[in-house]
Amino acid sequence: MPVPGTHPLADDTLDRVAAGDQDAFAALYDAVSPAVHGTALAVLRDPDHAAEVTQEVMVEIWRTASRYDRRLGSPRTWATTMAHRRAVDRVRSVQAQRTRDQAALDRDRPVDYDHVAEQVEGRLEAERLRHCMDGLTDTQRESVTLAYYGGLSYREVAEDLDAALPTIKSRIRDGLIRLRDCLGVTR
Incomplete structure (x- = not known):
């Protein structure tokens, strides 16, 4: 049974996406992008970053659809897992950048x-x-x-x-x- 607020997917949707079917990708996008965005937003707490992660995940799904293994979960689960990992990577990246920026500021500060x-x-x-x-x-x-x-x-x-x-x-x-x-x- 589909999750409320999502579009139902045919069993072969990701197979068709892997074969380059743009209509199948459009259906997949409509079905999973809200969950992908929600997962990213829950981790990042920033709508702009969450939108970027959603876009990155959907592009990754288009490129790697052939790697999907239905025995490991639904397309929605696969997509939200990717979104969670990508969002956590984004948090780490942003924190690492802040740490590098602070270190540079500290290093450039004149001696007291x-x-x-x-x-x-x-x-x-x-x-x-x-x-x-x-x-x-x-x-x-x-x-x-x-x-x-x-x-x-x-x-x-x-x-x-x-x-x-x-x-x-x-x-x-x-x-x-x-x-x-x-x-x-x-x-």
Whole structure:
């Protein structure tokens, strides 16, 4: 039984299309092109691209009708399968083109010199901080490092260094004052 809204096809329609029968192709076109277009539109979501895919599929059917094997499905199934594959290929092609275009734009973009300057400044500041950290006593440096780079609380630093909590607080406070003075930070 034919699908509602389509034209019924004779069993030999694709055989006649393969033999070059234009009337048979016209009947096939009328019968399957709405399903081909609907399949393409469902994948592509763009009427213009779907129309192009429909045209490509129908031309492919005209050229390859001799390859149709009725044991594998109806002419409509064969055509919509082609449409689905062609539409998926179109999606991949469009995405690949977008990726290439974006890569070209990224490659042609001028170097962000401010970003480079920020990196250089960050490295210089880190170098200054290392120099100032070297100016702390060993106990101050160890306490500050555990608290600020290790993320430990004062109590955890005290436990880790086996020292009294007030002693650790004093070491960290004195170390931070020395760092502030060394780095030239004003209050």
